[in-house]
Amino acid sequence: MRKIINDPEAFVDEMIEGIVLAHPELVKTPTDDPRILVRADAPVAGKVGIVTGGGSGHLPLFKGYVGTGLASGVAIGNVFSSPSAKQCFEATKAVNGGAGVLYLYGNYGGDVLNFDLAADMADLEGISTETVLGCDDVASQPRERARDRRGVAGIFFAFKAAGAAAERGDSLAEVAAVAQDIVDHTATMGIGLSPTIFPVTGQASFELPEGEMEVGIGIHGEPGIHRGELESADAIVDRLVDPLVTDLSLTEGDRVAVLVNGLGSTPLEELYIMYRRVNQVLSERKISVEKVYVGEYATSLEMAGASISLLALNDDRKALLDAPAQSPFFQEG
Amino acid sequence: MRKIINDPEAFVDEMIEGIVLAHPELVKTPTDDPRILVRADAPVAGKVGIVTGGGSGHLPLFKGYVGTGLASGVAIGNVFSSPSAKQCFEATKAVNGGAGVLYLYGNYGGDVLNFDLAADMADLEGISTETVLGCDDVASQPRERARDRRGVAGIFFAFKAAGAAAERGDSLAEVAAVAQDIVDHTATMGIGLSPTIFPVTGQASFELPEGEMEVGIGIHGEPGIHRGELESADAIVDRLVDPLVTDLSLTEGDRVAVLVNGLGSTPLEELYIMYRRVNQVLSERKISVEKVYVGEYATSLEMAGASISLLALNDDRKALLDAPAQSPFFQEG
Numbered sequence: 001m002r003k004i005i006n007d008p009e010a011f012v013d014e015m016i017e018g019i020v021l022a023h024p025e026l027v028k029t030p031t032d033d034p035r036i037l038v039r040a041d042a043p044v045a046g047k048v049g050i051v052t053g054g055g056s057g058h059l060p061l062f063k064g065y066v067g068t069g070l071a072s073g074v075a076i077g078n079v080f081s082s083p084s085a086k087q088c089f090e091a092t093k094a095v096n097g098g099a100g101v102l103y104l105y106g107n108y109g110g111d112v113l114n115f116d117l118a119a120d121m122a123d124l125e126g127i128s129t130e131t132v133l134g135c136d137d138v139a140s141q142p143r144e145r146a147r148d149r150r151g152v153a154g155i156f157f158a159f160k161a162a163g164a165a166a167e168r169g170d171s172l173a174e175v176a177a178v179a180q181d182i183v184d185h186t187a188t189m190g191i192g193l194s195p196t197i198f199p200v201t202g203q204a205s206f207e208l209p210e211g212e213m214e215v216g217i218g219i220h221g222e223p224g225i226h227r228g229e230l231e232s233a234d235a236i237v238d239r240l241v242d243p244l245v246t247d248l249s250l251t252e253g254d255r256v257a258v259l260v261n262g263l264g265s266t267p268l269e270e271l272y273i274m275y276r277r278v279n280q281v282l283s284e285r286k287i288s289v290e291k292v293y294v295g296e297y298a299t300s301l302e303m304a305g306a307s308i309s310l311l312a313l314n315d316d317r318k319a320l321l322d323a324p325a326q327s328p329f330f331q332e333g
Numbered sequence: 334m335r336k337i338i339n340d341p342e343a344f345v346d347e348m349i350e351g352i353v354l355a356h357p358e359l360v361k362t363p364t365d366d367p368r369i370l371v372r373a374d375a376p377v378a379g380k381v382g383i384v385t386g387g388g389s390g391h392l393p394l395f396k397g398y399v400g401t402g403l404a405s406g407v408a409i410g411n412v413f414s415s416p417s418a419k420q421c422f423e424a425t426k427a428v429n430g431g432a433g434v435l436y437l438y439g440n441y442g443g444d445v446l447n448f449d450l451a452a453d454m455a456d457l458e459g460i461s462t463e464t465v466l467g468c469d470d471v472a473s474q475p476r477e478r479a480r481d482r483r484g485v486a487g488i489f490f491a492f493k494a495a496g497a498a499a500e501r502g503d504s505l506a507e508v509a510a511v512a513q514d515i516v517d518h519t520a521t522m523g524i525g526l527s528p529t530i531f532p533v534t535g536q537a538s539f540e541l542p543e544g545e546m547e548v549g550i551g552i553h554g555e556p557g558i559h560r561g562e563l564e565s566a567d568a569i570v571d572r573l574v575d576p577l578v579t580d581l582s583l584t585e586g587d588r589v590a591v592l593v594n595g596l597g598s599t600p601l602e603e604l605y606i607m608y609r610r611v612n613q614v615l616s617e618r619k620i621s622v623e624k625v626y627v628g629e630y631a632t633s634l635e636m637a638g639a640s641i642s643l644l645a646l647n648d649d650r651k652a653l654l655d656a657p658a659q660s661p662f663f664q665e666g
Contacts, residue, residue, distance in 0.1 A: 002563070006567055014609050015603075018605030018607070018609035022608050022612075194335055210335060233339050233347075265598030266335075266337060269348045272351030273348050276354055292356070301602065302600055304598075
């Protein structure tokens with residue numbers, strides 16, 4: 001292993017402790033459980049809260065999107081493991097400002113199970129909740145079953161837009177509708193060049209010989225749709241972007257936001273080489289790029305690889321992306 | 334190799350093209366030479382310009398610090414190679430707003446040679462220049478020869494402070510004095526766990542068996558001061574922070590800014606585990622942490638490892654760090 005860690009069992013708790021020590025003006029752990037992290041001013045009276053959650057190992061996902069104009073709180077699981085229902089519920093209580101709470105997280109079985117249980121607990125305490133699942137990985141299901149897809153990096157767009165809607169005072173139903181609208185218009189495809197190494201076991205999340213690539217890989221190493229020899233950056237981008245354009249039925253004159261996301265150890269230089277080609281391909285199709293994000297937005301620890309997400313834009317979605325936001329990992333405006 | 338690239342010889346130019354396509358509102362390439370990148374509104378009349386430069390492969394260093402309240406322009410070399418004197422000069426002309434230009438870059442022989450030649454060319458054209466070298470790597474020279482040290486991640490503090498000074502209208506001499514003051518109060522030490530792989534040759538920058546670490550390593554793989562078995566995060570942080578505290582003669586009641594910087598493929602989770610210990614160690618010494626930066630600020634492509642930088646703070650330095658800034662990779666305020 002090439003990890004800078006202490007006791008592997010303390011990996012998650014020590015990481016959270018570091019985040020809170022580094023950014024006390026932005027986030028806090030309001031209960032005895034260090035796995036519940038919320039924005040420093042939570043709960044915000046009269047505003048809809050947004051709770052996310054999921055396994056660790058994906059920074060800045062999910063903890064990094066807790067802040068103003070973004071998610072209000074997060075329940076944090078072990079590496080690639082769901083938080084408990086109780087943790088999801090405690091996070092709900094901690095951000096509840098009386099206007100209800102949106103659950104916005106990636107579509108994985110354990111997370112769904114525990115957030116659904118938390119919703120029942122919240123209901124018993126009189127806290128209204130709604131749920132929207134991030135499900136943007138086009139490699140995992142066809143368009144007809146889009147809401148069964150796995151959630152990957154594109155959930156960033158939903159945090160940004162739903163967070164902006166909550167901040168401006170939208171109702172719970174309205175914030176949920178914004179989040180669902182974003183999810184329905186977001187598509188992502190990734191490529192992996194090397195696996196994640198689990199801190200506790202030292203094992204790799206999957207096997208992939210050096211010099212090969214897996215197209216459509218999930219952020220936990222779920223199998224993709226093509227494995228073969230590593231190709232050029234331009235060829236890889238074409239493999240990723242074409243299915244996204246088709247999936248979102250984008251045509252000449254359409255507008256998009258683009259996220260080129262690094263999965264961990266792929267250098268920023270390579271992400272910009274990829275963006276160059278994304279811009280070329282979309283320009284050729286006369287699709288207008290109105291927002292660009294390049295960097296690490298959802299990782300798999302040290303996995304080498306990247307993903308490309310497209311969000312089809314209209315004026316409403318664009319305005320929500322442009323709204324101010326601030327978290328330890330993201331700032332807009 | 335596990336790189337997402339096209340022709341390796343086009344690595345740098347395609348990366349710059351991607352940056353400009355992604356952030357046209359922030360940066361531009363004002364000449365026929367794509368290796369000269371300046372802020373979108375350069376030159377700014379009446380304000381001091383700041384030109385940096387150096388080899389590629391260190392994103393967000395150096396290109397990432399071109400923006401408002403930061404550097405005004407950059408001359409970009411090949412991977413780990415200096416830009417030419419002509420490129421440094423062209424960048425100088427492109428940012429010259431009539432108040433002179435500060436050269437602020439890391440202390441490496443090729444860069445010094447070419448920037449000094451550029452200063453001569455600028456002088457012939459009536460453009461005043463001053464030079465301040467980033468030289469914060471305590472492993473490379475003892476304190477008595479601090480200005481002979483290699484420049485590493487701590488130059489970020491100098492960009493931030495000198496950029497703020499230029500933005501508020503300081504004279505060239507004043508901006509240079511701010512940069513030198515920051516450099517003189519900054520100390521950095523790094524640790525490497527794996528090498529950089531050069532895009533063109535596919536060769537590693539140095540050899541390091543898995544499970545070993547090199548303390549004090551430079552950002553091009555220059556040898557450090559200790560090689561041995563990989564230790565715990567806490568033990569590593571202690572090895573890095575103690576020499577920094579000594580070097581800066583920090584004692585009880587002193588104030589610092591901290592930068593925990595990832596060198597490439599070390600996950601953000603591990604950087605926060607490191608920050609947790611940095612905070613502990615400084616708290617025990619009753620040194621007050623007033624600014625914290627955790628993330629990738631100066632990398633070596635996909636090198637695994639991290640560095641810790643400390644800047645001794647006073648009110649002036651703190652105010653300059655707090656001033657607004659915006660670039661493709663950094664935003665404050």
